[in-house]
Amino acid sequence: MSLNRSKFTEYKQTARNFWAGKPRFTEENYPSLDGKTFLITGGHSGVGLESTKLLISKGAKVVIVGRSKDKAQEVLAELPSQQYEFVEANLADLTTIKAAGEYIQNNYPELQGVILNAGVMIPPYSKTPQGHELQWGTNVVGHHALMKYLGPILIHTAKSSPKNSVRVIWVSSSATVVSPYEGGINFDDINLDKVDSPNDHILYSQSKIGNAYQAYLWSKHHPGSGVVSVSVDPGNLRSNLQRHGNGVLFYVLDYFLYPAKFGAYTELSALLNTEVRDTDHLIPWGQVGHLRNDVDYCRRGDKGEALWQQLDSDVKDFVAKL
Numbered sequence: 207m208s209l210n211r212s213k214f215t216e217y218k219q220t221a222r223n224f225w226a227g228k229p230r231f232t233e234e235n236y237p238s239l240d241g242k243t244f245l246i247t248g249g250h251s252g253v254g255l256e257s258t259k260l261l262i263s264k265g266a267k268v269v270i271v272g273r274s275k276d277k278a279q280e281v282l283a284e285l286p287s288q289q290y291e292f293v294e295a296n297l298a299d300l301t302t303i304k305a306a307g308e309y310i311q312n313n314y315p316e317l318q319g320v321i322l323n324a325g326v327m328i329p330p331y332s333k334t335p336q337g338h339e340l341q342w343g344t345n346v347v348g349h350h351a352l353m354k355y356l357g358p359i360l361i362h363t364a365k366s367s368p369k370n371s372v373r374v375i376w377v378s379s380s381a382t383v384v385s386p387y388e389g390g391i392n393f394d395d396i397n398l399d400k401v402d403s404p405n406d407h408i409l410y411s412q413s414k415i416g417n418a419y420q421a422y423l424w425s426k427h428h429p430g431s432g433v434v435s436v437s438v439d440p441g442n443l444r445s446n447l448q449r450h451g452n453g454v455l456f457y458v459l460d461y462f463l464y465p466a467k468f469g470a471y472t473e474l475s476a477l478l479n480t481e482v483r484d485t486d487h488l489i490p491w492g493q494v495g496h497l498r499n500d501v502d503y504c505r506r507g508d509k510g511e512a513l514w515q516q517l518d519s520d521v522k523d524f525v526a527k528l
């Protein structure tokens with residue numbers, strides 16, 4: 207079977223993650239962030255923690271959204287207490303989003319940027335209390351709900367900020383190549399309920415494709431917002447994400463993983479590099495890359511729009527009317 211050019215280009219980009227070269231946009235290039243506030247979901251572990259530390263090192267305050275402050279205590283003890291706040295929300299349970307969202311709105315009228323970084327990969331198959339497959343529910347639906355609160359703050363901040371400086375980053379993955387579905391998502395059966403033995407890697411891939419749809423669709427649904435919405439594949443990184451992985455594949459893969467800080471370089475390129483534009487998709491370590499052709503095509507068309515409506519309907523009973 208011969209690969210057509212676009213498929214070949216996709217696989218080439220995926221392979222590049224194993225030899226991604228030297229990061230070019232790092233702390234040496236960041237401006238002072240004194241007086242600025244950013245929010246990172248999962249900013250206390252792996253890539254998110256490295257992003258938190260880098261932002262703090264430049265003077266910023268970081269609001270970390272995570273599901274358990276107690277569980278994060280050991281990590282948080284290393285951060286300067288006046289430069290972060292931990293707000294509890296479980297992205298896998300929509301009933302926890304409203305309190306967190308309202309707290310953030312009441313206490314942080316301005317946010318210069320949000321990194322939707324939290325995620326779960328290939329856990330044993332289960333569903334959230336709202337009936338979403340866990341990876342889709344956490345990575346996609348939970349973030350969709352939270353953005354109902356964070357979006358207005360970003361839009362408000364953008365009004366008095368330099369052009370293109372206020373941003374929302376949706377953390378996707380190179381695993382987007384895995385899903386076999388046209389457009390990347392099994393739109394008629396997102397939970398794969400009708401599939402015998404649903405494949406956890408496909409479910410992860412589908413959720414990370416969902417994040418790339420969200421980056422485009424958030425921008426489309428907030429025209430003229432002044433907020434730059436970007437998706438990123440942070441790279442192949444050593445973190446807690448692989449905790450559900452086992453077998454030879456993960457054993458071998460471990461040798462090829464980069465330190466989590468490199469993933470933070472990708473995230474912070476999306477957040478701070480002035481060359482980045484709305485709806486760009488960044489690859490390691492902050493280069494502009496491309497999405498799967500079918501994913502990029504479908505997110506711009508009817509399928510993307512239907513997904514947005516579906517997500518709005520999934521979260522509407524759990525977020526205040528905004």
Ligand SMILES: NC(=O)c1ccc[n+]([C@@H]2O[C@H](COP(=O)([O-])OP(=O)(O)OC[C@H]3O[C@@H](n4cnc5c(N)ncnc54)[C@H](OP(=O)(O)O)[C@@H]3O)[C@@H](O)[C@H]2O)c1
Pocket residue numbers: 247248249250251252253254271272273274277295296297298299322323324325326327344377378379380381439440441442443444445446447448466
């Ligand atoms: N590592 C890689 O090679 C790689 C590659 C491509 C993409 N990514 C993406 O990069 C992002 C960061 O992952 P990572 O590698 O840094 O993994 P990680 O160390 O496991 O961090 C993931 C974070 O997400 C949080 N989280 C998980 N479920 C949550 C929930 N229900 N509610 C709130 N927070 C939740 C975790 O919190 P707990 O501490 O409570 O579990 C943790 O803080 C993810 O979106 C991942 O898909 C990673």
